[in-house]
Amino acid sequence: MQKFQQFKSHLKKGGLYKRSELEKWSNSVDRDLSKLVSEGTLTKVGPGLYYVAIYNAFGVQLPSDESLVKKFLDDDNFLITSYNIYNKLSLGTTQLYNNKVVYNHLRSGDIILGNRTFTFKKKSSFPKKASEAFIIVDLVNNLDQLAEDQPQVLEKVQRKIKDMDTKALDDALHKYGTAKTRKLLTLA
Structure with a gap:
């Protein structure tokens, strides 16, 4: 669990990340990505592309x-x-x-x-x-x-x-x- 929290600590609000960029922080990147998406920390915004959501009154504020x-x-x-x-x-x-x-x-x-x-x-x-x-x-x-x-x-x-x-x-x-x-x- 500590490894997962450490992985999560590298993510910045409003940050866009490619799956390949996140591999260096995780031994099981797909499992960790799946967990982060299901808990709402990450939003999948494209093929192999993830976004650390920023929320506003209308929901998730997507990047430009x-x-x-x-x-x-x-x-x-x-x-x-x-x-x-x-x-x-x-x-x-x-x-x-x-x-x-x-x-x-x-x-x-x-x-x-x-x-x-x-x-x-x-x-x-x-x-x-x-x-x-x-x-x-x-x-x-x-x-x-x-x-x-x-x-x-x-x-x-x-x-x-x-x-x-x-x-x-x-x-x-x-x-x-x-x-x-x-x-x-x-x-x-």
Whole structure:
């Protein structure tokens, strides 16, 4: 029992831990994790990812999307975005999407972290912050994923890019656009 209390003493409120990080403090990490989860000290927030809960008036206060993704990837080179970001461009997109998209260099697929679904997309290149030019290129890259009238949205994109900074758009198109997107937007 003393070993378990010693293991527990290493955990800090609000801390995110990977299972592999906790192995050094326990001879039976799975048993100890199971016990900590059942007693409410830890909350499992993803595959091999645990959170020492902080409680507020609404229950468990989950960590931010950024901290969840950073810990999950063991990397801070990623961009979290959503198809909802396209709505601010005033191009006729109005749908609301539940998934967050995480551009990164390591993982692909849908993964639930902290009761939220993240769609990880492995990309060779993405910006640290989404500019308007990147958002437009990303919209066209993902046009087939959108619930809107796709030809109408593309037509509005092609009208909008005529009034944009061509250097920024060309740069974003070259760095982040798929072959199909480069062809569609270069012809505009």
